[in-house]
Amino acid sequence: MRAIAFLCLLHAAFHETSGNPYSWDGARQSPPGDNSVSKVCVADKSACGCCLMKTNLDRMKEFLTLSTEGLTKYLNKSKMVINNMRDARSAFSASLNNDQSLSCRGPFVNDNVIPYKHVFLNWENGYNDNTGIFTAPRSGVYSFAATIYSTNSTGHTENTCANLQVNNVATELWEKYGQDPEDSNTVVIAVKLAAGDQVAVNLRQGCIICDNKNHYNTFTGFLVYATDEMS
Incomplete structure (x- = not known):
């Protein structure tokens, strides 16, 4: 050629x-x-x-x-x-604390937002560990899960109860105190949020939760898919 x-x-x-x-x-x-x-x-x-x-x-x-x-x-x-x-990635996961010894939160005379202090993951910084509130960075479908736990080994006999609140709409977690030494409950939901909507776990009046480095109490959420642009 x-x-x-x-x-x-x-x-x-x-x-x-x-x-x-x-x-x-x-x-x-x-x-x-x-x-x-x-x-x-x-x-x-x-x-x-x-x-x-x-x-x-x-x-x-x-x-x-x-x-x-x-x-x-x-x-x-x-x-x-x-x-x-x-840009669409948004996820967080946190537990109540990371203490060596078991400690409990509650009971309180009023409902109280739980601040999960030990943060495993916080993409997009939507979760605030000071307030315990997750704020959606963008509109979309999200999945949330919360687990509560307590034990009577600390001498407490109160119920283990909380609710997962999405814009003041609650999904209940309730475990009545019984003869067994430990109480726990878990809830998982999928919900559509707008940018700026808030989600938190509320410790109910008169209830307790207990945790240590084993991370029995957790609050987790992530964006399944976005429905529009970031706010």
């Missing part, structure tokens, strides 16, 4: 010096009345072959350019989708 191209170049150069009106850029303008250009392909088949080769190369270049532009477009679109997926 290289040899053929080289011969064509030599041929074109030879005809350039000999006044041949045909070149790599096609037919040259001839003086009026000069029909030598129209006779080139008839008189010189090799000149037509070189020009045909250049035409095909130009077409191939155009095709490759369009293909590259198309691939670049799809690549940029894929990058945008990946970036949106990264």
